[in-house]
Amino acid sequence: MTIHGISPDVLTALEHVLGQSGVAADSADMAKYLVDWSGDHHGGALAVLKPASVAEVQAAVRLCGTLGLAMIPQGGNTGLVAGAIDIGTARGAVVISLERLNRIRLVDADNFILQADAGCILQHIKNAADEQDCLFPLSLGAQGSCQIGGNAASNAGGVNVLRYGMARDLIVGLEAVLPDGALWNGFSGLRKDNRGYDLKQLFIGAEGTLGIITGVEMKLFPKPGRVETAYLGLPSFEAAISLFRRARRQCCDLISAFEIIGAECMELARLADPNIVAPVAAPVHVLIELSSSAAIDLRALLVDFLAGTMAEDLVTDAALAESGAQARAFWAIREGLVEGQAKRGYHVRTDLSVRISDIPTLIAQARQFIELQHPGWISQAYGHAGDGNIHFNVLPPLDLAEPAARATGATITTGLYDIVNALGGSISAEHGIGRTRQRVYWAGMSAVQRRLVSTLKDALDPGGLMNPGCLFPATETSS
Numbered sequence: 001m002t003i004h005g006i007s008p009d010v011l012t013a014l015e016h017v018l019g020q021s022g023v024a025a026d027s028a029d030m031a032k033y034l035v036d037w038s039g040d041h042h043g044g045a046l047a048v049l050k051p052a053s054v055a056e057v058q059a060a061v062r063l064c065g066t067l068g069l070a071m072i073p074q075g076g077n078t079g080l081v082a083g084a085i086d087i088g089t090a091r092g093a094v095v096i097s098l099e100r101l102n103r104i105r106l107v108d109a110d111n112f113i114l115q116a117d118a119g120c121i122l123q124h125i126k127n128a129a130d131e132q133d134c135l136f137p138l139s140l141g142a143q144g145s146c147q148i149g150g151n152a153a154s155n156a157g158g159v160n161v162l163r164y165g166m167a168r169d170l171i172v173g174l175e176a177v178l179p180d181g182a183l184w185n186g187f188s189g190l191r192k193d194n195r196g197y198d199l200k201q202l203f204i205g206a207e208g209t210l211g212i213i214t215g216v217e218m219k220l221f222p223k224p225g226r227v228e229t230a231y232l233g234l235p236s237f238e239a240a241i242s243l244f245r246r247a248r249r250q251c252c253d254l255i256s257a258f259e260i261i262g263a264e265c266m267e268l269a270r271l272a273d274p275n276i277v278a279p280v281a282a283p284v285h286v287l288i289e290l291s292s293s294a295a296i297d298l299r300a301l302l303v304d305f306l307a308g309t310m311a312e313d314l315v316t317d318a319a320l321a322e323s324g325a326q327a328r329a330f331w332a333i334r335e336g337l338v339e340g341q342a343k344r345g346y347h348v349r350t351d352l353s354v355r356i357s358d359i360p361t362l363i364a365q366a367r368q369f370i371e372l373q374h375p376g377w378i379s380q381a382y383g384h385a386g387d388g389n390i391h392f393n394v395l396p397p398l399d400l401a402e403p404a405a406r407a408t409g410a411t412i413t414t415g416l417y418d419i420v421n422a423l424g425g426s427i428s429a430e431h432g433i434g435r436t437r438q439r440v441y442w443a444g445m446s447a448v449q450r451r452l453v454s455t456l457k458d459a460l461d462p463g464g465l466m467n468p469g470c471l472f473p474a475t476e477t478s479s
């Protein structure tokens with residue numbers, strides 16, 4: 001859907017502030033900004049603004065405020081919940097893409113700090129850290145496309161949360177343009193700073209509803225010189241959770257990833273790459289990674305741990321990576337199954353979290369719900385199990401037309417949310433709310449919680465111009 005109707009005067013005013021290369025207003029130039037990574041969500045915009053400096057972001061925001069134009073900040077558009085594009089709820093808005101703000105500002109290996117423009121691609125930041133023998137541990141399948149500003153705005157998680165935490169835990173300082181165009185510079189280089197409110201947390205996870213992040217200051221870590229990766233086969237999800245508990249105690253904080261994958265997901269991984277072969281034969285797979293920057297014999301630790309768990313039949317099959325290439329092949333399965341789903345077309349996509357011990361119950365109840373109430377639909381369960389995070393996705397039968405699949409998919413999503421709510425879990429472990437989950441998020445809040453978030457929104461964005469329809473209902477900001 002393309003919303004036409006930007007007046008020539010407004011266009012001229014925008015071009016005056018950003019230059020012609022900073023404004024796209026015809027359908028062909030805007031097209032790539034108006035569809036998300038999955039291809040599931042198509043949006044509309046009056047124009048796409050591409051500021052090339054922080055000052056240009058400020059000028060664009062001020063002008064949009066004066067003209068009463070709603071603004072949608074956009075990073076790599078990999079967010080999966082339509083937070084960065086208007087799917088019909090923003091009443092005609094401009095997209096503000098941060099892609100031209102893409103400079104690494106500082107890599108300070110002595111203080112383990114990296115500062116970057118918000119539009120830097122996550123992979124470029126990781127590479128810059130690596131060149132200084134450091135690690136920036138935020139790691140996710142979209143790292144070649146997502147931007148650090150988008151990671152901050154969505155409080156991204158990924159495969160290393162277990163060891164290093166989410167984006168929120170990795171960010172030391174932020175720089176943001178407020179909805180009135182003022183610039184807040186919250187860079188300090190300080191790891192400890194208890195002077196009053198921690199203002200950066202206002203913008204982290206706010207999904208672009210309180211301002212536009214223009215710069216991110218983040219923590220670096222020593223690069224782990226030693227990494228051991230194993231791909232394991234287990235009889236059940238219960239066994240996988242028992243294994244996790246054991247691993248947590250025996251391998252302690254050396255575990256950097258613990259992913260579970262239902263064996264049914266292999267077919268999806270092969271859609272991404274037909275050469276993928278499961279290294280184990282078992283109903284449930286676990287990808288475990290240990291890493292250390294110290295001279296610890298991780299191999300011996302892992303072998304010893306696996307010997308004990310195999311003797312008890314907790315683990316029934318195991319493959320230890322003999323090389324970096326083999327470890328990458330194991331990870332290609334995990335990454336491939338996400339790509340394969342996108343190739344398969346529309347499907348129900350969730351991002352649930354429960355207490356770790358409730359993971360087997362969540363998966364069993366969700367599978368039973370699909371089998372009994374939606375026969376023919378295909379359940380897929382995988383996720384960052386060490387964080388209690390499961391993507392329980394459901395693929396429509398191949399012969400079902402997309403409109404019908406979408407209608408049933410909405411019912412399935414509601415059913416899955418009911419299951420996770422009954423377990424006291426969350427409908428969004430890491431992808432956020434965006435527009436696709438806005439109604440259910442809003443309906444699930446207590447009156448006090450709604451008052452708190454509305455008070456913050458009204459105080460910072462009284463005109464309601466910053467990403468309307470994302471997190472908040474499109475037409476109101478107060479309860």
Ligand SMILES: Cc1cc2nc3c(=O)[nH]c(=O)nc-3n(C[C@H](O)[C@H](O)[C@H](O)COP(=O)(O)OP(=O)(O)OC[C@H]3O[C@@H](n4cnc5c(N)ncnc54)[C@H](O)[C@@H]3O)c2cc1C
Nearest residue numbers: 075076077078079083141147149150151153157158208213
């Ligand atoms: C293959 C794949 C794997 C993924 N794996 C994971 C995973 O493991 N863990 C995880 O957490 N997520 C994952 N995601 C989701 C996604 O990659 C993350 O949410 C990512 O952080 C989004 O970054 P982005 O730059 O693409 O943001 P976008 O999608 O462009 O935007 C996301 C939200 O942030 C806002 N925003 C973007 N930039 C700014 C800014 N500079 N200032 C203010 N607001 C802004 C947008 O308005 C929107 O609301 C995955 C996605 C894909 C496609």
